[in-house]
Amino acid sequence: MSQSPLEPTDPRQAAGYLNAIDRWSRLVQAGSSHSGHERNCVFLNITGGRFANISAISGLDFIDDARAVASVDWDQDGDLDLWLSNRTGPQVRLLRNDAANDTASIALRLVGRSVNRDAIGSRVELFTVGNARPRVRLLSAGNGFLSQGSKWVHFGLGDATEIDRAVVHWPAGESETFDGLRAGHRYRLVQGVGQAEAVPARKGRVTLSPSVLAPQQGSARAGVRLASRPPTPVLRYRDWDGNDRVVEQPAGRPLLLNLWASWCGPCAAELAEFARRRGDLDERGVDVLALSVDGLGDERSSDPDVLREFLRQLEFPFDSGIATTEIVDKLELLFARLFGRHISFPVPVSFLIDGAGNLAVIYKGRVEVDDLLVDLGQLDADRIDLRGWAAPFPGRWYTPPVRADGSLLAREYLRAGYAEDAEPLLRAELQAGGDAETRQLLATALSVLGRNAEAERRYREALALDPDSVRAHYNLGLLLATDERPQDAVDHFEAALRLDPVHAEAHFAIAGALLQIGRAVDAVAHYRSALGLNPGWGLAANALARQLAAGADPRVRDVPVAVKFAEQVCRATEYRVPELLDTLAVAYAAAGRFDEAVATARKAMELAAGADRTEYAKKIEARLELFAAGRTWTEPN
Known part of the structure; x- marks a missing residue:
């Protein structure tokens, strides 16, 4: 990393x-995880800058996904015990140190008066008789990931048996010496007193027995109720005749969207219960849509006739159909944004969507109709009541409800190619006062949807708020280049590069726009910059090779270098990409290697035709005829 x-x-x-x-x-x-299924490691300082791995013999090499370790003399027997916190179970372990020598240490508790009471930031030096070099400890407010060890300052004494003095350098800068300390004891050192106060050890010994951690069985059923309800995306499925359909809701009616599979026993039981309780569901005004996931992600049968017969035998009375990969992907993206975890849904899984089209509840596993009816009664509650309903345990809220930021989910939709779902989220954020980033994201969604005029307006709004946005300049440049306005595109690419000179994609994009306005020399310079910033970028290498081999401006040509770049990218792709082979054929012809140009062009043409790219194959064929006649190809202006 x-x-x-x-x-x-x-x-x-x-x-x-x-x-x-x-x-x-x-x-x-x-x-x-950072360290899942990796054993804890323990290293022993053997001096001289060397450490020995004693993980196995220490007893600490658990396979837990450990996060922090805190030291404390828990049983007050003079040695440090350890608490370990883990991301996985057990979340906490106490490891007791049973070293035999209970006099080989001393513990000091600092108390500040003019400084902070815990004396955080103090430096303690402990001098033993016969040793001029002190042992040193620093008292800090944290010594691990989200962890804090004991504030008792513990010194191991090794072979030393007598203590000369302790010198405390308090955080304010003054130093104070404490005498009369004995090994094997505990003392309280108060700032300004100058005299150590003995702290008696706990009476009796702490008796601890190791516990046996019983494995916890995960529940196959859960209901996740959402206090802040995100709008559901556009959900498409197929009906039993193979027609594409969109999940639709009559105004104000909630919908239970259920994903099931014919091989899933709990699914069959759940669907049968829905059928038996149809009267209760109709009375509460909820619609049900059951979609089969058979055939998604596995080799099981997905014959629509077989699946429809499965539902007929259950006497299932509600709407049904076949789920698509897209509908599952969108729902998993939504779940990942809500909970910070991307998982594949089990079956059955159901989604209760309220009358406004917002996701209200996610049911993992079989949902009982009685539970569903209770949740339906909460769909119209106000936001404060919803928080209490959604929490898994009772409590008191000290903060008002927080509005969810839809731009985060919109960003995930855009990344996955679902611009139609990102757009309404971003418009809602804009109505709530969205910033330059919101406008830039909305513009990106609009450009993907082909609504370039509004996309350009939103990009310009974003730049008015944040003139130094590299992304907005770059994306607006791409939009303008698509609209065949190369000079305007160049202006914004140049602005992006002034702000970020190492933006390889902007160098590549401006090169294409510069070629359109006849500035081939500048274009080649930018292609070289893009390739210099990203040496393995085959697209940039191919574009540069094409200009060096056959550019309309003879000043940019460098045929030997063109052949080198073209051969490199073809080798890297195992001579399987027709565009790259086409460029290599052009370069071979420019170098006078016409036999190789013909053979390479023929292979490029065959690959293009095999991919049903007929028009492109015809263009390659026209160049092949030139090469066969001993003539070269020149790129158009």
Whole structure:
């Protein structure tokens, strides 16, 4: 993983770091961990800058996904015991230290008067008789990930038996010496007193017995009730005749969307109960849509006739159909945004959507109709009541309800290619006063949906609020280039590059726009910059090779270099990409290697035709005829 950027002005380092953070976050959301299934490690300092691995013999090498360790003399026998906190069960472990020598240590508790009461920030030096070099401890407010050890300052004494003095350097800067300390004891050192106060040890010994951790069985059923309800995305499915349908709700009527499979026993029981309780469900005004996931992600049969017969035998009276990969993907994205965890849904799983089209409850496993009826009674509650309903345990709220930020979910939809679902979320954020980033995201969604005029307006609104937005300049440049306004596109690409000179994609994009306005020399320079910033970028190497081999402006040509780049990218893709082979054929012809140009063009043409790209195959064929006649190809202006 990339290190945190050291300099805020190094955008290339920052980009790598942010990309690594994003990928790491997605791994965690998918259930991965920093150190899952890795044993804890313990190292013994053997001096001289060397450490020995004593993990196995220490007894600490549990396979827990450990997060922090805190030290404390829990049983007050003179040695440090350890508390471990783990991400997985058991979440806490106490490891008792049963070392035999109870006089080989001393513990000091500092009390501040003119400084903070816990004396955080103090430095303690302990001098033993016969040793001029002190042992040193610093008292800090935290010594692990979300953890704090004891504030007792513990010194191990080793072979030393007599203590000369302790010197405390308080956080304010003054120093104070304490005498009369004895090994194997505990003392309270109060700032300004100068005399150590003995603290008696706990009477009797603490008796601790190791416990046996019983494995916890996960529940196959759960209901997740949402206090802040996100709008459901556009959900498409197929009816039994294979027609594409969109999930629709009559105004004001809630909907239970159920995903089931014919091979799932709980699914069959759940669907049968829905059928038996139809009267109760109709009375509460809820519609049910049951979609089969048979055939999604496995090799099980998904014959519509078989599935429809399955429902007929259950006498299932509600609407039904076949789920698509898209509908499952969208619901899993929504779940991941809500809970920070990307999982594949089990079956059955159901989604209760309120009358306004917002997701209210997610049911994992079989849902009991009685529970569903109770939840239906809460759909119209106000936001404060909803928080109490959604919480898994009673309590008191000290903060008002917080409005969910729809732009975060919209960003996930855009990343997955669902612009139609991102747009309404971003418009809602805009009505709530959205910032430049909201406008930029909305513009991106609109451009994907082909509504370029409004997209351009939103990009310009974003730039009015944040003129230094590299992303807004770059994306507006792409939009303008698509609208065949290359000079306007160049202006915004140049603005993006002034702000971020190492933006490889902007270098590549401006090169294409510059070619359209006849500035081939500048275009080639930007292609070289893009490739220099990203040496493995085949698309940039191919575009550069094409200009060096056959550019309309003879000043940019460098045929030997064109052949080198074209051969490199073809080797990297195992000579399977027709566009790259086409460029290599053009470069071979420019170098006078016409036999190789013909053979390469023929292979490119066959690959294009095999992919049903007939028009492109015809263009390659026209160039092949030129090469066969001993003529070269020149790129159009």
